[in-house]
Amino acid sequence: MQRLLIMRHGEAAPGFPDNARRLTPRGMQEADTMARWLAQRVAKGELLMPSLYASPYVRAQQTAQALSDALGIGHETLDFITPDDAPAAISDWLLEQEDGAPIMLVSHMPLVGNLTSWLVEGSYAQGVGFPTAAIVELKAEIWAAGCAQLMSFTQPSQLASG
Template identity: 40%
Template sequence: MRHGEAGWHSIDQQRQLTDAGRKAAGIVARQIARSPWRPVEIWASPLVRARQTAAVVSEILNCPVDEKIFLTPDDDPGKCLDALLDMSVDGPLMLVSHMPLVGSLSTLLVDGHRRGIPFMTSQAVLLDMPVIGPGCADLKSQFLP
């Protein structure tokens, strides 16, 4: 999931969600709550807007949030893939991050390359990945505000 809409009145690392961003994140979280793919854990970027988005989603889905330093906008999607390979989460996992990372990571997991697809704010996609690796995921659904 990409974080919700954030204001532009501060430096990038401190940008906070707007009211519209909170509302859109809640709409998407409620859609996910009605799906059979509820996450058991959320990994979130340490930047404010992603943490705030994860908090909204966590409250609705009733699952814990774990901050991950490798989920910031310009991080290498390969670092996230390495963490996914090492993870000990038993069940669906949700990531809350930023563009361009969410686009490049999703493309890496589905198509095996890093060119990246665009994500709207608060957009989430569901990837089914029986085996973790580049090109091993199937896009099952997407959730839009």
């Protein structure tokens, strides 16, 4: 079984152009919270070190950098995981990847919701709602429509101490 983690970037400030929007201080905090949580899971052996990929948009790159820093790994940019890209194209890309380490994608709504719905349900007519910095973990034998199983859905508010 292969594993895939799909993450929405942290909260971003409004602005134009869309691809240049930056994380807010809250967005940075969300990204850091999730990055620490992932690093703890890797350290405990609950998750293998993922290969990390991010959208080229600034807010996704900032979120991926927080993950890179916490995990001690680099990340690559994928130009086809921006907000309105097609889940089927990403599924095709996933099929070309070698088995092994989990893959982690940092992207945007509506793509993260549509991709999750596409892989789990086989359709993205409804999509899945993603709070900022939320991460879903999926597993599958093959990354095709309707073939994945949702393992977990975690958001920063679940991890906040207090």
